[in-house]
Amino acid sequence: MNGNSILTMVGKRIRQIRKLKGYTQEELGEKCGFHFSYIGGVERAEKNISLINIQKLANALEVPVQEFFSYEKTSFRKNTEREDVLTDVNELLLEMKTQDLKKVRLFLTEIMNNK
Structure with missing residues (x-):
């Protein structure tokens, strides 16, 4: 697995959880102090998200951090x-x-x- 594929998988998982929780990118950004474009960049694997920001997103979505790394290899x-x-x-x-x-x-x- 290369670095880009983990960004893609984590980004897709964050998007999936955000949508399950019923948040728009803008709403999630407001909850954790990020601009909506940053949320979109993370979800599209355009941003190499830091561990601190992963924790902020997890807190805002009210899920444990490990949820972002729970994905199936379909x-x-x-x-x-x-x-x-x-x-x-x-x-x-x-x-x-x-x-x-x-x-x-x-x-x-x-x-x-x-x-």
Whole structure:
């Protein structure tokens, strides 16, 4: 396992826990004193998070630190580009308000009907 893969796995786990707790990146950032863009950077493995900041996130999410290192190795298969794009789109949609999601649904329905 290289350094980038642990950042990716921990970032994904933090995102998963944050969403399970019902927090947006902004709400979590406020709880632990970080800017929402820092939370996003950690979740996308763009930031090499310090142990002190891991503890702050764990406290804000009310989970033990080891929860961030509890992940399953589901598959060694590399995602296809399509799967990566779908994952990215899904993560963006999860951050949106219901009203905006309805607009996206309408937009996508229009695109699909015009094929």
